[in-house]
Amino acid sequence: MERTTLSRPMAIALAFMAVIWVSPFAWLFSNAFDTAATGRLVWPQNFGIGNFTGAIGGDAGRMFLNSLLIAAGTATISVVVGAAAAYPLSRLRMPGKNALLWTLVLLRMLPSVGVLVPLYFAAQRSGLLNQFGVMLALSCLNLPFTLLLLKNFFDTVPIELEEAAYVDGASLWQIVTGIVLPMSRAGLAVVWFFSFTGAWNEFLLPLIFSRVEAAFPMSVGLYGAFGRMGAIDYGFLAAFSIIYAAPAVGVYFLLRRNMNTGFAGVGVKG
Amino acid sequence: MRHQANPWITSNLWLLSAAMLPAIILVGALLFFTGWAVTFSFTDLGLTGRKAVEWSWVGLENYERLFTRKGFLESLWTTVIFVFFSAIVGQSVLGFLLAATLRGTVSTTRSVVEICIMLGWLLPDIVAAFLWSATTSQTGLINSLFVVPFGLKPINFINDFALPVVTLANIWKGTAWSYLLFVAALDSVPREIIEAAKIDGATRWQRAWLVVLPIIRPHIATNLLFITIWTFTYFPLIFAMTGGGPGRQTETLALFLYNQSFARGNLGFGSAISVAMLLIVGALSTVYLRMLREPK
Numbered sequence: 001m002e003r004t005t006l007s008r009p010m011a012i013a014l015a016f017m018a019v020i021w022v023s024p025f026a027w028l029f030s031n032a033f034d035t036a037a038t039g040r041l042v043w044p045q046n047f048g049i050g051n052f053t054g055a056i057g058g059d060a061g062r063m064f065l066n067s068l069l070i071a072a073g074t075a076t077i078s079v080v081v082g083a084a085a086a087y088p089l090s091r092l093r094m095p096g097k098n099a100l101l102w103t104l105v106l107l108r109m110l111p112s113v114g115v116l117v118p119l120y121f122a123a124q125r126s127g128l129l130n131q132f133g134v135m136l137a138l139s140c141l142n143l144p145f146t147l148l149l150l151k152n153f154f155d156t157v158p159i160e161l162e163e164a165a166y167v168d169g170a171s172l173w174q175i176v177t178g179i180v181l182p183m184s185r186a187g188l189a190v191v192w193f194f195s196f197t198g199a200w201n202e203f204l205l206p207l208i209f210s211r212v213e214a215a216f217p218m219s220v221g222l223y224g225a226f227g228r229m230g231a232i233d234y235g236f237l238a239a240f241s242i243i244y245a246a247p248a249v250g251v252y253f254l255l256r257r258n259m260n261t262g263f264a265g266v267g268v269k270g
Numbered sequence: 271m272r273h274q275a276n277p278w279i280t281s282n283l284w285l286l287s288a289a290m291l292p293a294i295i296l297v298g299a300l301l302f303f304t305g306w307a308v309t310f311s312f313t314d315l316g317l318t319g320r321k322a323v324e325w326s327w328v329g330l331e332n333y334e335r336l337f338t339r340k341g342f343l344e345s346l347w348t349t350v351i352f353v354f355f356s357a358i359v360g361q362s363v364l365g366f367l368l369a370a371t372l373r374g375t376v377s378t379t380r381s382v383v384e385i386c387i388m389l390g391w392l393l394p395d396i397v398a399a400f401l402w403s404a405t406t407s408q409t410g411l412i413n414s415l416f417v418v419p420f421g422l423k424p425i426n427f428i429n430d431f432a433l434p435v436v437t438l439a440n441i442w443k444g445t446a447w448s449y450l451l452f453v454a455a456l457d458s459v460p461r462e463i464i465e466a467a468k469i470d471g472a473t474r475w476q477r478a479w480l481v482v483l484p485i486i487r488p489h490i491a492t493n494l495l496f497i498t499i500w501t502f503t504y505f506p507l508i509f510a511m512t513g514g515g516p517g518r519q520t521e522t523l524a525l526f527l528y529n530q531s532f533a534r535g536n537l538g539f540g541s542a543i544s545v546a547m548l549l550i551v552g553a554l555s556t557v558y559l560r561m562l563r564e565p566k
Contacts, residue, residue, distance in 0.1 A: 010371060014383055021386040021442065024401045027411050085293030088286040107300055108557060111503035114548045117531050117541045118306035121315075122299075122310050140296045148292060162278065172282045193454045201394040203506040208532055219396045223510050227398050234404065241397045249392045 004073040032238035051239035054248065059213075060221070060240055066131065067200055067217035067244070074199035075192045078146045081139065083188065087151035087180060101151075107144040115141075120208055134209045138199050146191055153187030154180060173229075193255055197248045218244040304548070308543035317535030325538070342543065344518065345526040346378035349502060351565035352437060352522055357501035362493060372477075373456055384449075399510035402439040403428060409488025421563035428512065432520045436508050443507065445501075448493050456482070456487035489564050495558040522526050523547055 015027070035050040056064065112119075123133045157180050165175050181188070204220040210216050216224070226237055229238060277285065299552065311332050314327040320559040336342040368387070372380045390398065406427035413424040427435050458483055467481045483490075505524040508514070514521035514529060521529070531540030 011379065012373070013381060018383050018386045021383075021390060023411060024405050024442075027405060029331065030402060051334065081292045081296060084289040088279075088290050091276065092286065103301075104297070109295065109499055109551065110300070111499065111501050111524075111547065112549060113505060113527055115303040115307055115545045116553070117310060117537050117544060118303040120311075120532075121306070121537065122303070139301055139343050143293060143296050143300070148299075159276065162276070166276075166278045170278075172285065174277050175278055198319070201395075203396055203510070204528075214272060219394060219506075222396045222400060226403060226510075232404075237400060241400055245397045247391050248394055254390070270433065 022206040025123070027239050028241060031234045032233055032242050048173070051235040052243070054236055055239040055243055060243075061217075062214065063216055063218045064243065066215060067219070070131055070134050070138075070202075070206065071200040071247075072197045073131070074138040075195035077135055077139040078142045078195040079150075079188060079192045080148050082143060082146035082191065083181075086147055087154055087176060089147065091152035101148070102143040103251070104148055108148065110141075110144075111117045112141050115203070119205075125208060129209050129211055131210075131215055134202075134205050135199070137205055137209070138202060139195075142195050146195065148185065149191055149194075150184075153184040153191075156185045190242055190255060193251045197251050200248055215235065272366040298414065305543050307541045307548070310538055312543045313538045313541075315541075316535040317537055319534065321535075327539065330472035332539050334547075335539060336415060336546060340521075341518075341526060341530075343548070345521050345523050348433070348464070348518075348520065349524075352440070352508075352520075353498055353501045354364040356437040357444070358494065359499040360437065360498055361444045361448045362490075364441065365493075366452045368445070368449050369452035369456055373453070387446045387449060390443045393443070396510050398439060398443050399507050402442070403511050403566065406435050429516055432512050432516055436511055436520055439505070439511065440501065440507060444497065448497060450551070451493045452486075455486040458484050458489075472510060491558050491562040495555060495562075498554055502554070503547065503550060517531075562564050 032045055032051055055059070077159065083136060089100075092269045119137050120129075123129050128136065161179050161183075162175050166180055172179065189232075194265065201219065202217075206217050206220050207223070210220060218240070221235070222240060225240070237256065312327055312329060314328045316322045344529075368383065372382045372383060391399075407413075407426045408426050410427075412427065417423075417425055425431075429517055463481060463485070464477055467477050471498070472481065503524050505528065508520055508522060509525055509528065512520045514525040524547075527540055527543040527547065530536050530543060
């Protein structure tokens with residue numbers, strides 16, 4: 001484990017691995033930019049962006065908007081509900097707080113397939129088998145993680161600042177909106193984008209909650225398109241995949257520096 | 271640490287409680303759903319038809335079915351194989367080896383490999399499934415690069431080697447998480463301790479096995495805990511690639527649950543499967559958490 005330069009065989013092995021890891025992407029791009037794509041790895045025969053224009057119009061465009069709606073809605077509900085509860089949770093001394101936090105940690109482990117049937121049943125009975133139902137269900141499943149993360153962020157806001165503001169006559173609302181929220185801006189952004197990508201990538205809940213094709217997000221649409229029997233339009237699907245994957249990948253590289261905080265946000269501090 | 275009473279908090283207790291209410295309702299709903307899954311598992315509730323309205327209590331019948339009918343135990347075995355090879359052997363070991371090799375190497379090699387494995391991880395599940403279905407199809411990348419040039423007939427990998435293909439796809443997709451965690455873990459090992467072991471004459475192997483591994487054991491346990499639970503309940507990748515087939519070769523528990531509940535409409539039996547899954551996940555967590563706490 002000492003600091004060494006890589007030996008030659010090791011470097012070759014790593015390069016080989018990197019090639020294996022990226023070759024599916026090479027395939028994806030070569031097909032996406034080839035308007036006569038056949039699903040083979042060849043240099044594009046008919047180079048063009050026709051596949052992309054096809055993948056943002058019509059049905060595909062509507063799916064994009066559906067995904068956007070579900071992801072942004074879930075992220076906003078999660079952050080608003082989470083932040084409203086995380087601030088009191090961070091500042092209040094209440095009996096059973098540790099037990100509550102541990103419950104949240106355990107709930108964070110809860111696999112969504114474990115509560116799939118009751119979720120579906122509840123949504124069906126309350127008429128929520130639609131996009132709003134998907135947002136609500138995803139926020140519900142997200143909330144334990146969101147709460148813990150936001151509580152950890154609020155814990156780091158120095159309470160002395162709040163005291164000083166109080167002495168100067170600020171109300172609770174002014175303290176929260178003027179000090180606490182601005183100081184945890186980075187944390188709120190991380191949580192929002194985490195929930196956004198999570199909901200953007202989500203497949204299972206939209207699959208069972210979407211009753212009509214008009215409500216399909218991109219994940220369900222892509223599944224439907226390549227699972228279908230018959231000729232597969234590789235060019236279109238490759239372009240569609242790139243458009244679908246771009247926000248999830250982009251957000252990560254945008255927030256890369258802040259991500260570590262979220263990564264470690266599983267611990268409990270009483 | 272915190273002051274006993276912050277006046278702006280104590281004078282607004284009602285407001286703060288009201289602010290917590292939506293979260294309490296949602297977390298309560300989550301707990302309630304878990305309880306509901308248990309309740310459903312004792313009924314013959316159906317997705318559609320008469321059983322959706324006039325369900326009745328069936329006692330332990332659903333649980334008996336888990337062990338007496340074909341399906342559950344086979345799925346459990348498939349899941350165990352999938353978790354063991356893709357999460358524990360694949361992601362964890364590969365992630366650790368990569369983290370250990372790339373430690374302290376030139377930054378370009380490192381960032382190229384990091385970006386490569388991160389891309390797989392960041393990709394939506396369904397895109398990964400599409401990529402791997404296309405790559406392993408009869409006209410796909412692997413056949414045209416490694417099989418056909420050697421004069422062999424193209425192989426329909428997804429049909430003939432379904433479980434290995436989804437296992438590989440999951441390793442490809444998930445290694446980044448273990449890698450990142452192990453990079454952080456190895457960074458937390460104090461340099462002085464390794465230097466001291468070196469001076470005392472420990473070989474490279476002894477340093478890794480006797481010095482580094484015991485220090486990062488909590489990280490190993492955390493990693494195993496998370497990836498085991500995730501992989502155990504992982505649904506989209508396999509579902510989109512094979513749908514559980516061919517036959518039932520790749521029907522892991524998550525797919526079995528889905529198929530029983532939503533394709534066949536047995537919500538009661540589906541609930542029994544989900545309760546069994548929750549129990550297994552709970553048991554695994556306990557084992558790993560004990561590993562985490564054990565004195566060094």
